[in-house]
Each structure stands twice: as C-alpha cells, then as structure tokens.
Amino acid sequence: MSSLKRWRRVGHGQFHKWEQAGEEFEGTWRGAHDGRYGPLGTLETSAGLVTFPLPTALLERLRRVGEGSQVLIQYTGMQMSRAGRPFKGFEVFVADNGIPDHGALMDGGKEPVWSALPTGRPVARGEEEER
Numbered sequence: 783m784s785s786l787k788r789w790r791r792v793g794h795g796q797f798h799k800w801e802q803a804g805e806e807f808e809g810t811w812r813g814a815h816d817g818r819y820g821p822l823g824t825l826e827t828s829a830g831l832v833t834f835p836l837p838t839a840l841l842e843r844l845r846r847v848g849e850g851s852q853v854l855i856q857y858t859g860m861q862m863s864r865a866g867r868p869f870k871g872f873e874v875f876v877a878d879n880g881i882p883d884h885g886a887l888m889d890g891g892k893e894p895v896w897s898a899l900p901t902g903r904p905v906a907r908g909e910e911e912e913r
Contacts, residue, residue: 798834800870803859807832813849814841825855843874852877 798807809827814836816822821836823844836844840855847853854875861871 796830796832798832800834800837800857803857806854806856807834808854809852811844811847811849811851811853814844825853837870837872839869840872840874843872847874847876 798805807825807827809825809832812824812826812831814821814823817835819835821841822833823836823840825832825834844853844855856873856875858871858873860868863869
C-alpha cells in the first residue's frame with residue numbers, strides 16, 4: 783500500500799540579511815539558535831516567521847528578552863566602536879508588560895515601549911542612560 787500523505791516543511795520562514803539602515807521587524811521573539819555560520823534569531827511577524835543573523839550587538843540585547851515577548855528590532859546601520867572597529871548597530875524595543883515604573887508611553891500614549899540598554903536597565907526611548 784502506498785501512502786497518500788503529503789508532507790510540507792514547517793518552521794522555516796524567510797531569511798533576512800541586515801543590509802540597509804532603517805530596516806525593522808516587529809513581532810513575537812521566538813529565540814536564538816545556532817546556525818551554520820553563527821547564531822540566528824527567529825521572530826514571528828504578521829507576515830510569518832523571519833530568521834536573521836545575530837551580530838554580537840543584537841545578540842547581547844536580545845539575551846535580555848524572554849521568548850514570547852513582543853519586540854521591535856531596528857537596524858541602525860554600520861557604526862564605529864570606541865576601539866575603532868566597525869559593527870552593525872541595533873535598537874531593540876520590548877512592549878510594556880504592565881510594570882508601570884519602567885514603561886513610557888509612545889505613539890501618542892497608545893503604545894508603551896522599552897529599549898534594552900547595555901546596562902540591562904530598561905529605559906524608555908528618549909530617556910538618557912545614567913552612568
């Protein structure tokens with residue numbers, strides 16, 4: 783007897799390579815995993831799953847984000863480190879989870895968003911980091 787089952791591949795969405803400053807994705811963070819050439823991240827967007835490379839700057843920010851969190855990832859373009867090395871810069875914003883003392887209202891008071899800073903302290907966009 784032959785099987786009439788049709789198999790389709792699941793869990794593989796589109797792959798995105800960070801190239802243009804201003805690129806952004808919004809969706810549910812599904813976590814990081816090892817890829818053939820380094821760490822990869824997966825985001826569930828309204829258009830489906832998007833997988834992308836995780837440069838160090840982005841990986842460090844996303845390590846502070848729990849799987850299942852709503853995030854906005856913005857590629858800010860190539861930047862220069864203090865040591866003079868080029869790197870890909872990112873902004874990562876996490877939707878407010880209801881803790882009032884850390885959130886800030888964005889978008890005319892409709893959408894609370896946080897930014898994960900290198901210190902690990904969630905700071906609303908527009909606030910300055912204290913050192």
